[in-house]
Every structure is written in C-alpha cells, then in structure tokens.
Amino acid sequence: MSDDMTIADYLAEGGVLTSPANVPPRYRAELLKLMAIFVDSELAGAAGFADKINDAPGIKERIAAARIVLEKTDHAERVLKVMGEFGVDEDRYANSHPWTARLERDAPAGSERGEHDMRLSVFNYPLESWADAVTMNLLMGLAVGVQMRDFLKVSYGPLAEAFRQIAPVEQRHAELAREGLEKMVEEGRAVEIEASLYYWWPRVEASFGSGTPEKMERLRAWGLRRADGESQRRAWEDQARDVLGELGLKAP
Amino acid sequence: MARFHELKVTQVEKTIRDAVVVTLEPSDPANFDFRPGQYLTFRRDFDGEELRRSYSICAGKDDGCLQVGIKRVDGGAFSTWANEDLKPGDTIQAMSPMGAFTTEFEAGQARHYLGFAGGSGITPVLSLIRTGLAREPESRFTLIYANRGVNTIMFREELEDLKNRFMGRLNVIHILETDAQDIELFTGRVDAEKCGQLFSHWVDVDTADMAFICGPEPMMLTIAAALKDHGMQEDQIRFELFASAQQGRLKKPVKSKQAANTDKLTAASVTLDGATRSFEMDKETTVLDAALANSLDAPYACKAGVCSTCRCRVIEGEVEMVANNALEDYEVEKGYILSCQSFPLTDKLVVDYDQ
Numbered sequence: 072m073s074d075d076m077t078i079a080d081y082l083a084e085g086g087v088l089t090s091p092a093n094v095p096p097r098y099r100a101e102l103l104k105l106m107a108i109f110v111d112s113e114l115a116g117a118a119g120f121a122d123k124i125n126d127a128p129g130i131k132e133r134i135a136a137a138r139i140v141l142e143k144t145d146h147a148e149r150v151l152k153v154m155g156e157f158g159v160d161e162d163r164y165a166n167s168h169p170w171t172a173r174l175e176r177d178a179p180a181g182s183e184r185g186e187h188d189m190r191l192s193v194f195n196y197p198l199e200s201w202a203d204a205v206t207m208n209l210l211m212g213l214a215v216g217v218q219m220r221d222f223l224k225v226s227y228g229p230l231a232e233a234f235r236q237i238a239p240v241e242q243r244h245a246e247l248a249r250e251g252l253e254k255m256v257e258e259g260r261a262v263e264i265e266a267s268l269y270y271w272w273p274r275v276e277a278s279f280g281s282g283t284p285e286k287m288e289r290l291r292a293w294g295l296r297r298a299d300g301e302s303q304r305r306a307w308e309d310q311a312r313d314v315l316g317e318l319g320l321k322a323p
Numbered sequence: 324m325a326r327f328h329e330l331k332v333t334q335v336e337k338t339i340r341d342a343v344v345v346t347l348e349p350s351d352p353a354n355f356d357f358r359p360g361q362y363l364t365f366r367r368d369f370d371g372e373e374l375r376r377s378y379s380i381c382a383g384k385d386d387g388c389l390q391v392g393i394k395r396v397d398g399g400a401f402s403t404w405a406n407e408d409l410k411p412g413d414t415i416q417a418m419s420p421m422g423a424f425t426t427e428f429e430a431g432q433a434r435h436y437l438g439f440a441g442g443s444g445i446t447p448v449l450s451l452i453r454t455g456l457a458r459e460p461e462s463r464f465t466l467i468y469a470n471r472g473v474n475t476i477m478f479r480e481e482l483e484d485l486k487n488r489f490m491g492r493l494n495v496i497h498i499l500e501t502d503a504q505d506i507e508l509f510t511g512r513v514d515a516e517k518c519g520q521l522f523s524h525w526v527d528v529d530t531a532d533m534a535f536i537c538g539p540e541p542m543m544l545t546i547a548a549a550l551k552d553h554g555m556q557e558d559q560i561r562f563e564l565f566a567s568a569q570q571g572r573l574k575k576p577v578k579s580k581q582a583a584n585t586d587k588l589t590a591a592s593v594t595l596d597g598a599t600r601s602f603e604m605d606k607e608t609t610v611l612d613a614a615l616a617n618s619l620d621a622p623y624a625c626k627a628g629v630c631s632t633c634r635c636r637v638i639e640g641e642v643e644m645v646a647n648n649a650l651e652d653y654e655v656e657k658g659y660i661l662s663c664q665s666f667p668l669t670d671k672l673v674v675d676y677d678q
Contacts, residue, residue, distance in 0.1 A: 081540040085547070087562040090362065090422060092377045096634070096678055097596060100622035103632040107624030156421050157631060160648045164629045189624045228562050232423035235558055286620065289596070 082226055083292050089228040091157050098293050099157065102227055105295060106154050107189045109222075110147045111168065115194040116211075117143035118170035123204040132201070135247045139208070142240050149233045156229070173197040181277035191278040193271075202260060205251040206267035210275045210311060212245025217307045226294025249314060256318055265321055272311075272323040279304040327366060327416040328354045330389075335409050338477050342394040342443060343406050344381060347415070349389065357420035359384055359428070359454035360447040360535065360563070363391055364418045366653070369400050373653035376401040379446035379537075379563070380420065381478070383453025384428075392477060394443035422447075424563035426533060428454055433461035434532040439546050441469045441513070441538025445477050447563050448537055452482075456489040463492040465526055469513045469542065472502045496525060513542055518549035528553040537563040589640075589667040594675040595619050604667065610635070610642060610674060611662035621662065621676060628664040635662050640672035 078088070078095055088094050094102065117140045124140065127133040147165075155161045168188040174195045181192055193211060198204040219241060222234040255264060279300040282290075290296035298306070315322045334346035349355040355363075362379040376399075382390040395406040409415075424447055436455060438448040445468060452464050470476045476497065486493045497509060498517070504510050508520055522528050534550055536543050547560055592601045593614050604613035611633050614621040624632040631649035637658045642665040650659055662674065 076540040078540075081544065084544050086540055086544055087547075087564070089424065089562055089564045090364075090377055092364070092375070093564050097622075097676065100632050100634065100676065103630055104622055104624050107630050107632060111624075154630065158649050158651060158654075159630050163648050164625065167625055167627050167629050224557065229421075229423040 079292070082294050085226075085294065087226055087228045087231070087294075094227070098295070101290060101293065101295055102230070103154060103157060103159075104189070105225075106150050106230065108191065110150050110154070110164075111170075111188040111190040112194055113143045113147035113150075114165070114168075114170045115188070115190040117141075117147070119173065119194065119198055120204065120208070122171075123198055123201060126201040126204070128201060132251065135251070136204075139244050139247065142244070146237045146240070149237060150230065153227075153230050153233055180273040193274045193278040196274055199267075200263075202255055202263050203267040203270070205248050205255070206264055207271045207275075209245060209248035209252055209314070210268070210271050211278075212241065212248050213311050213314065214275050214278060214307050215241050216245060217303050217310070221297045221303070224294070224297060249318070252318055252320070256320065261320060268315070268320065269323050275307070276304060279307070327418055330355070330415050330417055332409060332411055332413045332415060334411055338392070339475055341406060342392060342477050343409070344390055344392050345405065345409065347389045347391070347417075354419050355389055355417075357384075357389070358425040359450040360425035360561075361420035361422040361450075362424075362447065362563075363420055365401070366416050367401060367404070369404075373656070374401050375653070377421075379422075379424075379450070381446045381449045383450055383457060385457045386453060392443060392446035392449075394477065422563065424535065424537065424561050425451070426561070428458040428462075430458060430460065432459050434459065434463075435527075435530045436462065436464045437526065437528070437531045437534040437550075438464055438466040439469075439513070439534065439536040439538065439542070440466065441542045442471075442475070443477055444537035444539075444563070446537075448535055449478055449481065451535055452485060452493065456485065456492055463494070465494045465496070465531075467496045467498060467513070467521065467526065469498040469500070469538065471500045473499065496521070513545065515545050515549060518546060522549060522553050528555060531555065531559075533559050533561070535561045535563075540564065589669065590671050591667065592671075592673045593617075593619055593621070593635075594673075594677055595621060597677065604672075606667050608666070609663055610660070610665045610667065610672070614662065623663055626663045628661050631661060633662040634659055635674045635676040636660070636678040638673040638675050638678075640667065640669040642666060642672065643668055 120136060121140045124133055124136040127136050151161050151164060174182055176197050178196065182195060183192060198207060219234065219238045223231060223238060225231045225234065252264060281300050287296060287299050312322045329350045330347040332345060333348050336344045338344055357380050362377045364375055364377045366373055366375045378391040378393050380390065381392045382388050393402055393405040395402045438452060440448045448466065452466065455462055455464060482495050486495060498513055499510055500512055511517060528550060534555060536546050543562055543564065550560055587606050588603050589606055590601065591604045591613060592599055600617060600619055602617045611621055611623055622632050624630045628646035629648045634650065637660055642660055644660050644665045646664045647661055650661060
C-alpha cells in the first residue's frame with residue numbers, strides 16, 4: 072500500500088478526513104467557518120426561543136419549547152466539541168457573543184446584525200407571539216432539514232458523525248412545530264399564522280447562502296458542500312409549500 | 324480545547340521490524356478513558372521544534388491497559404524516535420483520546436462487523452475487534468487485512484490468538500501484495516476488482532451491519548465505493564485516514580531584518596488560494612480586515628480570537644497579536660497568527676493563508 076495520492080485528489084473523489092492532523096490549511100479554515108455558522112445559529116436560535124417557553128399556551132407546548140431549547144444547545148455543544156479538537160476554547164467560545172441580541176422586528180430581510188457572530192441572518196429577528204415562534208420554527212426547521220442532507224455527507228468524518236446524531240432530533244423539532252401549527256389552525260387561527268408566514272418566509276429564504284460559483288466549486292471539491300444555495304432554496308420552497316398546503320395554510 | 328497530559332511509558336515492544344507497541348500509564352486515568360478506535364495525539368520537542376503526531380490505540384476496552392501502535396515512517400522524526408529511543412520509564416505527553424472511528428458495543432447486539440485495514444491501519448481496527456468480540460458475545464468480525472508481505476503484518480499473532488479465543492467469531496483474510504498465497508485472490512492489491520471478487524465469494528456484505536476502514540487514501544475510496552455498490556449506506560461506514568497523511572515538518576518563518584518602523588503604512592502581501600495580492604495597509608488595521616478590504620475572501624468566523632478560522636502564517640515581517648485564545652505556543656512559534664487579532668509592526672508584511 073504505497074500509493075501516493077494528494078489530499079486534494081482524495082477529497083475530490085469523495086474521501087473522508089478524520090483528524091485535525093490531516094486537514095490542509097484552507098480546508099481547515101472553511102471547515103471551522105462552517106462549524107461556527109452552525110454553532111452560532113443553534114446558540115442564537117436557542118437563546119431566542121428560550122423566552123417563548125413562557126408564552127406557551129399549555130403544558131405540552133411548554134415541554135416542547137423547553138426541549139427544543141435544550142436540544143439545540145446540545146447540538147451546539149456537539150459541534151463545538153469538534154471545533155475544540157482544532158484548538159478552540161469551547162468554554163470561552165460559548166460565551167463569546169450575546170446570543171440573545173436581535174435587530175428591530177421591521178429590519179429588512181437578509182440584514183446582517185453586525186460583525187459579532189456567524190449566525191444565519193434569520194436568527195437576527197425577534198420572535199413575537201407563540202404562534203409567530205412556532206411558524207418560524209416550522210419554516211426554519213424545514214430549511215435545516217434540507218441543509219442536513221448536505222451536512223450528513225460532509226467530508227470531515229467526526230463532524231459528519233456529530234450531524235448523524237443531530238439530524239433526527241432537528242427533524243423532530245420541525246415535526247413539533249408542524250403539530251403546533253396544526254392545533255392552532257384547528258382553533259381557527261389561520262389568519263394570524265399566515266401573517267407570520269409572510270414575515271418569516273423571505274427571512275428564511277435569505278438564509279440560503281449565495282456565494283460565488285468559484286467558491287462553491289472549491290467547497291464542493293473539498294467535500295464540504297454539495298448542493299448550492301439556490302437548489303437548496305428551491306428544495307425548501309417545494310417542501311414548505313407542500314407542508315403548508317396539507318395544513319390548509321396559504322404559502323406566501 | 325486541546326490540553327496535554329502526562330503518561331508514563333511502561334513497556335515498548337517490537338511487533339515487526341519497524342513497529343512498536345507502546346504501553347502507557349496515565350498519571351490521571353480519567354483523562355484517557357477512550358472509546359475503541361480512537362487515537363492519541365502526542366507532542367515532543369525535536370531540536371527546539373515541537374512535533375505532534377497522532378497514533379491509534381490498539382488495546383481493547385477490557386484489556387486493562389492503554390497501548391498505541393507506532394510504525395516507523397521513512398524520515399518521520401517522531402516515529403523513528405519512538406521506534407529507536409523510547410524506553411520504559413520515559414514520560415510522554417498526549418491529549419485525551421479523540422476520533423469518531425468507533426461505535427457503541429452492547430451485550431445484547433448480534434452484529435456482523437467488517438474491518439478493512441492496510442498496514443498499520445490495523446491499529447484502531449484491532450481495538451474495535453478486541454472490544455467488540457469481548458462485549459458482544461453474539462457478534463462477529465470479518466477482517467480484510469492488506470500488507471506488503473508476511474513479515475510486515477503487524478499483530479499477526481495477536482489476531483491468531485483472538486481467533487482461537489473467540490472461536491468462529493473472527494474471520495481474518497490476509498491480502499498480501501508480494502507474497503504468493505494458496506488462493507490467488509488473496510495476492511495483490513485491494514483494488515475495485517479484488518473487492519468485487521471478495522464480496523461475491525468470501526465476504527457477505529449483505530449481512531454486515533457496519534464497516535470500519537483504515538488505510539491509505541486510495542484504499543479507503545476503493546473499499547467505500549465497493550461497499551456502497553453492495554448496498555451499504557453511508558452511515559454504516561466509518562473511516563480513519565492513517566498517519567501517513569499527517570502534515571510534514573514545517574520550516575521556521577523568515578524573520579524580517581528590517582527594524583520595526585513607526586510609519587503608519589505597511590506594504591502587505593497576502594497569499595490565499597494560490598493567488599498573491601499586494602497592497603498597502605494601515606498599521607491600525609488588522610491583517611484580516613485589510614485582506615477583506617482588498618477584496619480577498621479571507622476566512623474568518625468569530626473575529627474575537629477564539630475560533631482560529633482566520634489562522635494564517637507570517638512569512639516575512641512581524642505582527643502584534645492582541646488576543647489569542649485559540650493558537651497554541653508551538654503554532655505561534657512557527658509563525659502562525661490569528662489574522663483578526665494581528666496588527667503589522669514592520670513596514671513589510673508577507674502572510675500566507677495556504678500554509
């Protein structure tokens with residue numbers, strides 16, 4: 072077994088890297104960035120949702136909301152642990168940004184909150200009512216589902232393994248949101264939900280990245296991405312329209 | 324975060340001509356509670372330069388000891404030292420076990436595991452076999468083990484012992500590149516064709532629950548592709564890329580002979596993704612911000628000095644790094660900086676994100 076193969080060729084053919092010792096520098100940077108985006112989004116998402124536990128209309132909903140907060144924080148920890156293997160100080164990182172900070176509710180879609188962290192832009196907006204929180208959770212939960220298809224195949228083995236633990240739990244969060252909306256539709260609150268759908272739809276849409284084609288090609292060659300932002304956005308849109316249709320809700 | 328702990332070497336045993344099994348005793352065992360298949364990262368100073376190398380644990384969970392296998396690599400400072408100079412009584416430093424090349428073994432499970440190892444890639448696979456067979460009395464392992472010749476097979480006797488101890492539950496197929504065997508199929512290299520033949524006559528992939536592959540890059544790709552062709556899913560296959568892929572030795576950065584100057588401008592040159600761009604930058608601006616302002620797509624995430632995404636290497640010149648909670652001393656010594664926290668001190672600065 073003396074074959075010589077460059078790491079770049081190995082990755083381009085679908086190879087998996089398994090420790091910080093065998094990742095090339097630029098791959099390392101893009102991998103850390105990808106992990107930072109995920110961790111920051113989970114922590115910011117959990118921080119925003121924590122407040123909503125007290126708006127939950129019943130015991131089941133309280134439990135569901137508390138569980139989502141707990142599990143999203145747990146997901147952040149799992150990925151942060153992989154970052155830790157690259158030298159990141161996990162404790163310091165977890166407190167390095169104000170995760171509850173938000174923009175004004177009427178800030179335009181796709182706004183960056185500033186240069187403070189790498190959360191997806193959708194987590195820059197404040198949640199309003201319980202119905203609003205559940206609506207956002209469904210739309211974003213479906214988006215995470217689309218993203219996870221890519222993440223599960225990421226070429227850094229320990230991260231792919233972490234995502235394998237995370238994916239089914241995230242999927243359950245989207246299902247909980249769906250069940251919550253179903254209940255509210257039965258209670259005749261469709262108009263209120265649709266107002267929230269109009270608010271969140273463009274904001275979730277904006278969270279599918281729009282990097283340059285060259286960058287996408289590079290990430291693809293390294294096995295860090297597969298689908299591009301636009302095809303992910305379309306997959307999400309199709310799925311969201313189906314789910315909302317089944318609930319008898321009008322998609323924007 | 325990466326922290327090193329002390330271990331005492333209690334035994335160094337030759338397995339084949341150029342490989343040793345090192346038994347280690349941690350000063351605090353809690354730091355070394357490993358999962359089978361994981362690896363340890365060691366560090367040692369060689370002529371003033373710190374080297375880090377990762378080696379897989381070969382002991383099983385129930386063997387009551389911590390052991391790693393270290394095969395000597397040509398020109399490899401660490402592995403040569405371990406093979407020639409390391410002796411019982413020495414102390415060595417390592418980080419807590421890491422890696423995801425593992426699974427949960429539970430007594431009630433009846434599974435069929437496949438292991439594929441090339442050369443010293445056997446090390447973590449052996450840990451999995453030892454643990455799995457001991458902890459899951461109903462499970463079995465099939466190991467396909469590729470080596471150049473008979474005399475380069477690491478742990479050959481240990482595998483024979485395991486076959487005897489766990490009668491009928493461990494099947495080992497040796498594939499030898501140069502030495503002829505009774506069955507022609509078992510001679511040569513593990514390529515796509517051989518995988519196809521093995522899977523149609525000797526190894527029942529359909530009944531396999533999980534596969535572990537550890538070896539050089541081409542072998543991992545070939546076997547993974549063949550397993551998928553035979554219906555295995557991505558999440559049933561675990562990989563460990565073995566140590567040959569570790570980065571080579573790094574040279575010291577060239578220090579600029581120019582004295583630090585108080586002028587406000589620095590002539591910067593930044594290499595990223597193979598392209599180099601030169602521009603003038605303000606000494607009050609971080610290297611990262613200057614690169615971004617000059618439309619370089621430099622990597623960053625936290626901008627607070629904790630995540631190390633923006634790491635780059637100073638080739639010439641000097642910077643002041645105002646915060647560093649991510650790079651370790653040995654990286655800083657080699658000239659690595661967090662570009663989000665670094666301000667130029669010299670009139671000329673050359674940095675590289677590709678190193």
